[in-house]
Amino acid sequence: MKQARTRRPPLIGRLVVFGxxxxxxxxxxxxxxxxxxxxxxxxxxxRANLLAAKRLxxxxxxxxxxxxxxxxxxxVLIAVPLGQTRxxxxxxxxxxxxxxxxxxxxxTKRDVIEHARRSLGDAFSRFVPAHPIAGTEKSGARAADxxxxxxxxxxxxxxxxxxxRAVKRVLAAWKLAGMRTVSMDADExxxxxxxxxxxxxxxxxxxxxxxxxxADAKRLFQYTGGGFRDxxxxxxxxxEMWRDICIANRGALLKAVDDYxxxxxxxxxxxxxxxGRTLEKFFNQARAARAKWLPKR
Amino acid sequence: MKQARTRRPPLIGRLVVFGxxxxxxxxxxxxxxxxxxxxxxxxxxxRANLLAAKRLxxxxxxxxxxxxxxxxxxxVLIAVPLGQTRxxxxxxxxxxxxxxxxxxxxxTKRDVIEHARRSLGDAFSRFVPAHPIAGTEKSGARAADxxxxxxxxxxxxxxxxxxxRAVKRVLAAWKLAGMRTVSMDADExxxxxxxxxxxxxxxxxxxxxxxxxxADAKRLFQYTGGGFRDxxxxxxxxxEMWRDICIANRGALLKAVDDYxxxxxxxxxxxxxxxGRTLEKFFNQARAARAKWLPKR
Numbered sequence: 354m355k356q357a358r359t360r361r362p363p364l365i366g367r368l369v370v371f372g373x374x375x376x377x378x379x380x381x382x383x384x385x386x387x388x389x390x391x392x393x394x395x396x397x398x399x400r401a402n403l404l405a406a407k408r409l410x411x412x413x414x415x416x417x418x419x420x421x422x423x424x425x426x427x428x429v430l431i432a433v434p435l436g437q438t439r440x441x442x443x444x445x446x447x448x449x450x451x452x453x454x455x456x457x458x459x460x461t462k463r464d465v466i467e468h469a470r471r472s473l474g475d476a477f478s479r480f481v482p483a484h485p486i487a488g489t490e491k492s493g494a495r496a497a498d499x500x501x502x503x504x505x506x507x508x509x510x511x512x513x514x515x516x517x518r519a520v521k522r523v524l525a526a527w528k529l530a531g532m533r534t535v536s537m538d539a540d541e542x543x544x545x546x547x548x549x550x551x552x553x554x555x556x557x558x559x560x561x562x563x564x565x566x567x568a569d570a571k572r573l574f575q576y577t578g579g580g581f582r583d584x585x586x587x588x589x590x591x592x593e594m595w596r597d598i599c600i601a602n603r604g605a606l607l608k609a610v611d612d613y614x615x616x617x618x619x620x621x622x623x624x625x626x627x628x629g630r631t632l633e634k635f636f637n638q639a640r641a642a643r644a645k646w647l648p649k650r
Numbered sequence: 651m652k653q654a655r656t657r658r659p660p661l662i663g664r665l666v667v668f669g670x671x672x673x674x675x676x677x678x679x680x681x682x683x684x685x686x687x688x689x690x691x692x693x694x695x696x697r698a699n700l701l702a703a704k705r706l707x708x709x710x711x712x713x714x715x716x717x718x719x720x721x722x723x724x725x726v727l728i729a730v731p732l733g734q735t736r737x738x739x740x741x742x743x744x745x746x747x748x749x750x751x752x753x754x755x756x757x758t759k760r761d762v763i764e765h766a767r768r769s770l771g772d773a774f775s776r777f778v779p780a781h782p783i784a785g786t787e788k789s790g791a792r793a794a795d796x797x798x799x800x801x802x803x804x805x806x807x808x809x810x811x812x813x814x815r816a817v818k819r820v821l822a823a824w825k826l827a828g829m830r831t832v833s834m835d836a837d838e839x840x841x842x843x844x845x846x847x848x849x850x851x852x853x854x855x856x857x858x859x860x861x862x863x864x865a866d867a868k869r870l871f872q873y874t875g876g877g878f879r880d881x882x883x884x885x886x887x888x889x890e891m892w893r894d895i896c897i898a899n900r901g902a903l904l905k906a907v908d909d910y911x912x913x914x915x916x917x918x919x920x921x922x923x924x925x926g927r928t929l930e931k932f933f934n935q936a937r938a939a940r941a942k943w944l945p946k947r
Contacts, residue, residue, distance in 0.1 A: 436926070486873065486875050487875065488875070488876075488877075489876070505875070506872075506873065508873075545869075545870060545873050546873065548860075548861055548864070548870055549861065549870055549871075549873045549874045549875070549878050550873075550874075550875060550877055550878065552857070553857060553877050553878045553881040553882075554877065555914070555917060555921075556853055556857055556881060556914075557877075557881050557936075558917070558932060558933050558936045558937075559910060559913050559914045559917055559932075559936075560849070560850060560853055560910065560936075561936035561937070561939060561940050562913060562932050562933070562935050562936035562939075563845075563909055563910055563913045564845055564846065564939065565935050565936055565938070565939030565940075565943075566913075566935065567845070570939060570943065571942075571943050572842075573842060573845055573846055574846075574939065574943035574944055574945070575803075575943070575945060576783065576803065576805075576842050576843065576846045576847075577846045577847075577944065577945065578783050578784065578785070578802070578846070578847060579785075579786070580785075580847055580850050580851065580854075580883075580884040581846050581847065581850045582944060583880040583881070583883045583884065584850040584853060584854050584880070584881050584882075584883070584884060585850075585881075585936070585940060586877075586880045586881070587877040587880065587881060588933075588936040588937060588940055589937050589940050589941065590877075590937075592930050592933035592934050592937055593930065595933055596926050596929045596930040596933060597926070599921050599929060600921065600924050600926055600929070603921050603922065603924065606921060607918065607921060607922055610914065610917075610918050610921070611918075612860055613856060613857065613860055613914075614911065614914060614915070614918075616856045616859060616860045616863075617852070617853075617856045617907065617910075617911060618911070620852060620855070620856055620907075621904065621907050621908075621911075624852075624896045624897065624900050624903060624904060624907070625900065625904055627897050627900065629733070629893050629894070629897055632893045632896060632897070633889050633890065633893040635855060635856075635859050636855050636859070636885075636889035636892055636893060637889050638859050638862050638863065639854075639855045639856075639857075639858035639859035639862055639882070639885040640855075640858070640885060640886050640887075640889055641862070642858060642859075642861065642862030642867060642871065643858050643862075643882060643885055643886050644886065645868075646862075646867065646868050646871035646872070647871055647874065647879060648871070648872060648874065
């Protein structure tokens with residue numbers, strides 16, 4: 354017979370979250386909501402943000418001593434901007450318990466895996482590289498939302514050395530947060546995300562930045578409508594986070610940017626010579642693919 | 651003493667709308683809602699669309715005889731894709747009554763004005779070039795919405811020859827539809843709109859079209875999130891309309907595309923050499939301008 358829910362021990366006894374922002378905060382909030390976590394410790398650069406997280410009930414404890422924090426943790430989630438991932442790993446590596454599972458929420462996977470391989474030592478087999486594909490342009494613990502991940506996709510990119518039991522545990526936690534899950538190769542992940550997420554951010558930043566750069570920028574913004582607003586929405590995302598992603602995934606991203614530039618040049622040529630037929634063909638391909646393949650959500 | 655509303659004759663007795671789509675249909679719907687129009691005649695290529703507009707009460711009459719339709723019209727609104735504007739003007743020019751005002755809703759103004767100057771003869775002084783900056787990615791009479799223009803901006807770009815009384819009449823109609831209005835030079839309009847509207851469409855079509863063009867496009871689309879969705883939303887717009895806009899405004903648009911390409915190349919370089927400081931400066935400029943200047947709506 355199934356035990357009553359309240360009698361079952363939580364999925365994760367002790368969770369340590371590095372970076373209690375939109376992603377880290379929402380993960381903790383989701384587990385708390387499902388009573389799937391015993392005690393949550395938050396680590397971060399901004400004390401104000403951690404205090405906000407504690408007031409919101411997302412974390413139970415704030416620590417400035419990561420070594421002590423991870424000692425008897427069941428799960429450590431690294432949800433800091435990618436540029437800090439390696440420093441966090443180096444700092445916690447000597448203190449990880451023999452059963453502690455480490456996972457991350459980074460938007461790129463190959464570079465995170467190589468950092469982990471170099472930093473974590475024996476614990477590398479209990480490192481589960483993961484990427485919850487969810488988010489908004491907002492940041493900080495105040496933006497945390499237990500429903501942020503609902504019906505979104507979690508990608509894990511385990512290596513040969515990764516312990517399948519660790520993967521299973523991490524998947525279970527994200528599933529509780531509402532995610533569908535899929536496993537793929539890290540390089541493939543990085544290519545797919547370069548095209549579907551990182552390139553769109555570069556495109557949006559470039560567009561908003563261009564208009565911002567003209568002498569009459571203020572006036573130009575007054576003439577923007579819903580099209581400009583939506584096309585550039587993600588240019589309001591955390592600049593530090595996206596700086597780090599662009600550089601961490603530069604190989605796949607540069608290829609994506611080059612393909613984009615080439616496509617734009619083809620459109621430019623059609624416009625310049627007034628070739629309406631070619632232009633409409635470009636537009637139709639884009640429009641039809643969106644109609645057919647964009648997830649209904 | 652003010653007359654009761656129902657006693658006043660409507661602002662426009664007889665309105666003829668060429669192109670009863672999102673814009674033309676919404677204009678007629680807004681005037682009807684405010685009892686500001688007596689009789690609305692719809693002209694268009696698709697009989698199914700016109701029948702839908704009539705069923706929805708947006709128009710009162712369908713005609714396939716534009717000459718007769720415009721003979722005793724008070725106002726003619728040309729809301730067809732830009733590529734058809736000239737043909738419509740040429741067709742109606744000999745039949746316009748001596749007081750009939752003609753206006754348009756084209757997204758570019760210089761080319762429309764030059765078509766009007768060549769086609770409309772004496773009636774050119776009663777042609778009011780106008781552009782309601784509103785819309786969605788939807789099209790057709792079924793997408794018409796009497797509230798579409800509320801709080802949006804109407805730009806008129808009168809020439810020296812334009813009769814100020816005609817301008818006043820047209821402004822009054824769009825104000826009833828809820829629009830704020832502004833007058834500017836046609837060339838300036840075309841530059842501003844190239845940057846704030848036409849370029850974003852090209853950018854969005856290029857991005858969605860690129861992903862659509864890969865061999866694994868279907869799978870890539872499954873990994874897209876809210877960022878890609880919003881950045882490419884306007885790539886679902888009418889391809890015919892945007893083909894025509896791009897070509898009609900090619901001068902200003904090519905300049906905008908070139909500036910965009912140059913900005914993108916600068917970002918690419920910063921990514922390639924791992925220059926996080928420069929990259930973050932680009933991103934911050936974009937983000938700050940959006941926060942400061944994007945209209946709150």
